[in-house]
Amino acid sequence: MQKSSTQKFPAGKIPATIVTGFLGAGKTTLIRHLIQNANGRRIALIVNEFGEVGVDGELLRSCGAPDCGEDDIVELANGCLCCTVADDFLPTLQKLLERPNPPSHIVIETSGLALPKPLVQAFAWPGIRTRTTVDGVVTLVDAAAVAAGRFADDEAALAAQREADPNLDHDNPLEELFEDQLGCADLVLLTKTDLLDHDGLQRVQAELAPHLRPGVKSLHVRQGDVAADILLGLAAAAEDDIAARKSHHDAEEDHDHEDFASFAVTLPEQAAPEALIARLHPLIAAHDILRIKGFVAVAGKGMRLVLQGVGARLQHYYDRDWQSDEHRATRLVVIGRAGLDEAAIRAALAA
Structure with a gap:
């Protein structure tokens, strides 16, 4: 019995799930697994890319799920959704709702830089509120990265660093973003947990706990393997609970991403994946570099190689054959903090 696929929501509203999480936490892997195991649900996806190459959108389209057609995936590449709610997100959402055969569930994958709260607030807008509801905000956390202290929330350590280095005497947007994503969550998924032992996981959970609202649960996830009945059907109606979802940016009219930079690099075919990874x-x-992702054309190979990197961790796998009308080239998106030396990185990659 597929109980949640026929679950009734208030006043016939179509439920929407917002999937958020820092760069490389595993959002696309999670959604690929979801649409491959949708159990008859008509899922529409809104994918928000940060970068010039639509890597996540292409990966999702290539998942091969029979219930997820080309028209069910909408990619927004005009900047972070939380900054373009009125211009991009709301019109896209309205088009999905106005279809003759609308989806039974909408899944929104934000970029790693997105604040979830502005998206939740958008669901209270006239014309949207009566037709859809935020079923839940699902936040993914790279447990191994947190354990390594890359996005840790240690106020004493940060204060000491700021005293020692005047360049750090300002709010850290990475930490604020991380905390805002946790504070808005209805469910937290810890990924990369296989890289940690029991004590390491306990430390990560203890570090996250102060930023979670009461009652919010966390699950350990591998390769995005979460049942749709767990991920969907939270019935949180998050837009009615917005006051409880505290944010560092509550007093601001908007926010910016000037602390991040992104650019795309196109390279010829590579002799071998190992040689590229060694560079x-x-x-x-x-x-x-915080994040690097893209597709690699490997000489002598008929299949496309997917490359995903978070910090020093690089993963790669072949996902599908190159199509006859595709140009065989290597296309990578590089994401880092502002001031990234794009010229030096491009030169090193081309060497």
């Missing part, structure tokens, strides 16, 4: 490791360390 990437020192490059990531030297320039403190």
Whole structure:
């Protein structure tokens, strides 16, 4: 019995799930698994890319799920959704709702830089509120990254760093973003947990706990393997609970992402994945690259290679054959903090 696929929501509203999480936390992997195991649900996806190459959108389209057609995936590449709610998000949502055969569930994958609260607030807008509801905000957390202290929330340590280095005497937007995503969550999914032992996981959960609202649960996830009946059907009606979802940006009219930079690189076919990865490791360390992702054309291989990198961790796999009308080229998106030396990175990749 597929109980949640026929679950009734208030006044016939179509439920929407917002999937958020920092760069490389595993959002696309989670959604691919979801649409491959939708159990008859008509799921429409809104994918928000940060970067010039629509990597996440392409990966989702290639998942091969029979219930997820080309028209069910909408990619918004005009900046972070939380900054373009009125211009991009709301018109897209309205078009989905006005279809002759509308979806039974909408899933919104935000970029790693997005604040979820402005999206939740958008569901209270006239014309939207009566037709859809935020079923839940699902936040993914890279547990291994948190354990390594990359996005840790240690106020004493931060204060000491700021005293020692005047350049750090300001609010850290990475931490604020991380905390805002946790504070808005109805469900938290911890990924990369296989890289930690029991004590490490306990430390991560203790670090996250102060930023979660009462009653919010966390689950350990591998390769996005979460049952649709758990991920969907939370019935949180988050737009009615917005006051309880505290944010560092509550007093601001908007926010910016000037602390981040992104650019795309196109390269020719690569002789071997190992050679490219060998070039990437020192490059990531030297320039403190936060995220690198894209598709690689490998000489002599008929299949496309997907490359996903978070910090020093690089993963790659072949996902599908190159199409006859596709140009075989390597396309990567590089994401880091503002001031990223784009020229040096491009030169090193092309060497």
